[in-house]
Amino acid sequence: MAESVVAQKVEQLQVNGAKEEDEDLVTPWEVTTTKATGIDYDKLIVKFGCRKLDDDIIARFERITGHKAIPMLRRGMFFAHRDFSAILDRKEQGKPFYLYTGRGASSGSLHLGHLVPFIFTKWLQEVFDVPLIIQMTDDEKFLWKDMKVDDAKKMARENMKDIISVGFDASKTFIFNDFDYMCPPFYENIVKIWKVVNANQARSIFGFTPEDCMGKAAFPAVEAAPCFASSFPHIFGAKGKKNDIPCLIPCAIDQDPYFRMCRDVAPRLKASKPSLIFSTFLPALQGAQTKMSASEPNTCIFLDDTAKQIKNKINKYAFSGGQQTLEEHRAKGGNCDVDISYQFLRFFLDDDEKLEEIRVKYTKGELLSGELKALAIEEVQKIVGVMAERRKTVTDATVDEFTKIRPLAFEY
Amino acid sequence: MAESVVAQKVEQLQVNGAKEEDEDLVTPWEVTTTKATGIDYDKLIVKFGCRKLDDDIIARFERITGHKAIPMLRRGMFFAHRDFSAILDRKEQGKPFYLYTGRGASSGSLHLGHLVPFIFTKWLQEVFDVPLIIQMTDDEKFLWKDMKVDDAKKMARENMKDIISVGFDASKTFIFNDFDYMCPPFYENIVKIWKVVNANQARSIFGFTPEDCMGKAAFPAVEAAPCFASSFPHIFGAKGKKNDIPCLIPCAIDQDPYFRMCRDVAPRLKASKPSLIFSTFLPALQGAQTKMSASEPNTCIFLDDTAKQIKNKINKYAFSGGQQTLEEHRAKGGNCDVDISYQFLRFFLDDDEKLEEIRVKYTKGELLSGELKALAIEEVQKIVGVMAERRKTVTDATVDEFTKIRPLAFEY
Numbered sequence: 001m002a003e004s005v006v007a008q009k010v011e012q013l014q015v016n017g018a019k020e021e022d023e024d025l026v027t028p029w030e031v032t033t034t035k036a037t038g039i040d041y042d043k044l045i046v047k048f049g050c051r052k053l054d055d056d057i058i059a060r061f062e063r064i065t066g067h068k069a070i071p072m073l074r075r076g077m078f079f080a081h082r083d084f085s086a087i088l089d090r091k092e093q094g095k096p097f098y099l100y101t102g103r104g105a106s107s108g109s110l111h112l113g114h115l116v117p118f119i120f121t122k123w124l125q126e127v128f129d130v131p132l133i134i135q136m137t138d139d140e141k142f143l144w145k146d147m148k149v150d151d152a153k154k155m156a157r158e159n160m161k162d163i164i165s166v167g168f169d170a171s172k173t174f175i176f177n178d179f180d181y182m183c184p185p186f187y188e189n190i191v192k193i194w195k196v197v198n199a200n201q202a203r204s205i206f207g208f209t210p211e212d213c214m215g216k217a218a219f220p221a222v223e224a225a226p227c228f229a230s231s232f233p234h235i236f237g238a239k240g241k242k243n244d245i246p247c248l249i250p251c252a253i254d255q256d257p258y259f260r261m262c263r264d265v266a267p268r269l270k271a272s273k274p275s276l277i278f279s280t281f282l283p284a285l286q287g288a289q290t291k292m293s294a295s296e297p298n299t300c301i302f303l304d305d306t307a308k309q310i311k312n313k314i315n316k317y318a319f320s321g322g323q324q325t326l327e328e329h330r331a332k333g334g335n336c337d338v339d340i341s342y343q344f345l346r347f348f349l350d351d352d353e354k355l356e357e358i359r360v361k362y363t364k365g366e367l368l369s370g371e372l373k374a375l376a377i378e379e380v381q382k383i384v385g386v387m388a389e390r391r392k393t394v395t396d397a398t399v400d401e402f403t404k405i406r407p408l409a410f411e412y
Numbered sequence: 413m414a415e416s417v418v419a420q421k422v423e424q425l426q427v428n429g430a431k432e433e434d435e436d437l438v439t440p441w442e443v444t445t446t447k448a449t450g451i452d453y454d455k456l457i458v459k460f461g462c463r464k465l466d467d468d469i470i471a472r473f474e475r476i477t478g479h480k481a482i483p484m485l486r487r488g489m490f491f492a493h494r495d496f497s498a499i500l501d502r503k504e505q506g507k508p509f510y511l512y513t514g515r516g517a518s519s520g521s522l523h524l525g526h527l528v529p530f531i532f533t534k535w536l537q538e539v540f541d542v543p544l545i546i547q548m549t550d551d552e553k554f555l556w557k558d559m560k561v562d563d564a565k566k567m568a569r570e571n572m573k574d575i576i577s578v579g580f581d582a583s584k585t586f587i588f589n590d591f592d593y594m595c596p597p598f599y600e601n602i603v604k605i606w607k608v609v610n611a612n613q614a615r616s617i618f619g620f621t622p623e624d625c626m627g628k629a630a631f632p633a634v635e636a637a638p639c640f641a642s643s644f645p646h647i648f649g650a651k652g653k654k655n656d657i658p659c660l661i662p663c664a665i666d667q668d669p670y671f672r673m674c675r676d677v678a679p680r681l682k683a684s685k686p687s688l689i690f691s692t693f694l695p696a697l698q699g700a701q702t703k704m705s706a707s708e709p710n711t712c713i714f715l716d717d718t719a720k721q722i723k724n725k726i727n728k729y730a731f732s733g734g735q736q737t738l739e740e741h742r743a744k745g746g747n748c749d750v751d752i753s754y755q756f757l758r759f760f761l762d763d764d765e766k767l768e769e770i771r772v773k774y775t776k777g778e779l780l781s782g783e784l785k786a787l788a789i790e791e792v793q794k795i796v797g798v799m800a801e802r803r804k805t806v807t808d809a810t811v812d813e814f815t816k817i818r819p820l821a822f823e824y
Binding site for chain 2: 194
């Protein structure tokens with residue numbers, strides 16, 4: 001039994017082409033690397049066939065929108081894309097598009113790693129001023145985990161509250177979970193996708209095996225269908241006329257297989273291809289070999305962690321790039337590339353000069369690990385604190401407001 | 413290419429275990445035999461593992477319901493079952509159950525072969541006085557055929573009109589097509605079924621190959637989900653409490669794989685297993701080697717054929733068990749077992765004595781082929797005439813009445 005599981009795993013990896021000796025593993029279900037500096041994202045760009053989000057395109061984004069890119073965009077946490085230029089073209093020409101992102105709810109409270117794409121998406125929505133659609137894949141979690149339908153739905157709803165706490169505008173944002181939203185226009189797009197991808201292709205994209213349940217093979221179309229505006233007639237108007245409104249999907253790079261498939265099938269469905277902008281992963285406290293994982297609470301900062309818990313976790317667990325002794329640190333300096341506190345500051349600290357000063361001082365050994373941790377603690381407490389405060393005001397009624405079938409504050 | 417298609421086909425047949433030398437092929441997608449007497453249904457009972465509908469169970473049915481079995485039940489056109497006794501138990505105990513049947517619409521007007529299960533179902537509903545649910549699998553047709561979604565939906569709707577013409581009672585019957593009904597309670601059951609059947613099992617039940625589109629593997633759960641009462645909260649009340657109301661499915665034997673799968677998974681979903689009652693196929697005019705097929709119009713009597721067309725078709729095409737010359741026929745007699753006119757009379761002529769008289773006379777050569785055809789023409793014209801007359805009164809508004817999401821005239 002164990003052997004067959006291992007064989008299956010190895011085969012799956014071979015199918016995905018995701019792991020060879022010393023290679024990183026990045027699939028929608030697993031992300032690991034052996035390197036303390038984390039995933040080699042440049043290699044991933046080549047492997048996945050997406051494009052680097054380079055300085056030119058970020059400069060063009062800033063020119064067209066009149067907004068300075070936030071840290072996670074200008075510092076490469078959002079590092080790759082597919083057809084982001086096409087979305088910038090539409091912004092320039094005043095043509096409509098929308099944002100689509102999502103989450104598979106598998107834990108009660110969200111951690112900071114979950115929230116990164118949402119923090120970015122919120123900012124992007126303000127800059128672009130377009131509708132945002134957020135999918136909660138409770139059906140996926142039910143299929144993949146040992147979980148009841150009602151528990152998957154409940155978890156999706158609880159997660160919605162955390163997501164709403166990032167600060168989204170209900171008049172411009174539609175949140176849904178698959179189990180409760182499933183409806184004819186959505187299903188029609190799912191079936192259309194089902195028709196043009198065969199089991200062989202699904203296997204080569206996702207690595208499914210014949211031992212996987214039927215639902216796993218059926219599910220990718222459910223994550224792909226919201227890429228088509230006609231899945232949401234209450235937002236984009238009557239069916240059949242609106243599949244020329246494309247979407248931009250901000251997401252972590254591990255979700256790419258779904259949308260690679262979706263981009264392949266879009267022309268056959270006479271629909272616009274979705275554009276994508278990909279984030280790296282917020283590293284686990286223990287180091288960049290893996291991302292934060294809710295099933296191992298000590299790897300994460302949760303949205304409901306108190307200021308004190310945040311302080312304790314970072315002090316206790318955040319992997320340090322500093323030296324073993326004070327003398328050694330003063331002499332040799334620290335290594336920012338593997339230091340998790342520094343990585344958090346890269347994600348969240350807006351002040352470029354201050355960040356550079358921290359980097360230089362830490363590298364020289366002038367700044368100590370404890371001091372660097374204190375700076376990260378302050379920044380993370382600030383980010384989480386604002387959201388946690390907002391979270392207190394989010395009730396079931398707030399969720400109902402976001403999930404209600406209704407037009408958004410845009411006309412099509 | 414052609415070779416791989418052939419190889420695939422052979423493999424599929426092997427997987428289904430459906431065809432060896434001289435064996436009949438019966439799958440949801442194809443029904444053929446080499447024998448002029450038609451499919452060997454006794455062999456099929458053994459192969460599929462269902463049970464013969466014997467005289468004892470029919471006698472019990474008549475005793476419990478107080479109704480004499482109609483020709484197609486008492487003469488073995490409905491010939492096999494799974495757990496029909498469980499439904500009779502419930503009828504005896506006054507416990508609730510419902511009828512579920514369906515159709516994949518792939519032609520404009522229905523032919524008599526399509527209508528046989530519906531004629532039977534209508535009679536069964538009157539006898540049992542229970543809710544009836546009719547599923548139109550327009551999604552299946554879209555996935556299997558070169559067809560647009562809108563055309564599949566339109567065809568389903570047109571077919572509904574023909575089905576309604578059989579004489580169903582709108583206050584007790586809910587008809588839906590998958591593309592328009594898809595909703596959370598229905599989807600939830602679909603996903604639950606997806607979770608407990610793996611790709612290997614689906615392959616062995618349905619013979620899907622890796623070249624088949626993802627939708628084919630996903631679809632069986634869509635045909636199975638209406639077996640669970642919780643797919644219809646508007647009829648059976650709030651979700652989660654009603655999966656102990658079982659259904660009885662009258663259908664042609666080729667649909668058995670869907671429900672075999674469904675019966676396997678029901679206990680894991682804490683739901684009642686569906687019971688089934690299976691019909692043989694109404695033979696094509698040309699002979700019992702195949703069933704009526706809408707794609708070959710001359711094999712069928714259509715609901716919109718005029719009395720004259722019915723007469724001409726039977727006279728011209730109905731395979732005769734008579735001899736080549738009048739003299740030979742008078743001398744040797746005819747063969748009722750292969751005579752299609754006689755087979756039609758077995759399906760539709762209510763008078764047992766008259767049927768037996770016809771059989772005896774034809775076998776002796778006293779009744780001529782032309783005379784036998786005239787009797788069949790009269791009977792078929794009568795059946796089709798009544799439905800065709802009713803069909804004229806069926807409008808889009810009538811269809812809306814049957815498809816409306818509403819409670820039926822039963823309380824749960």
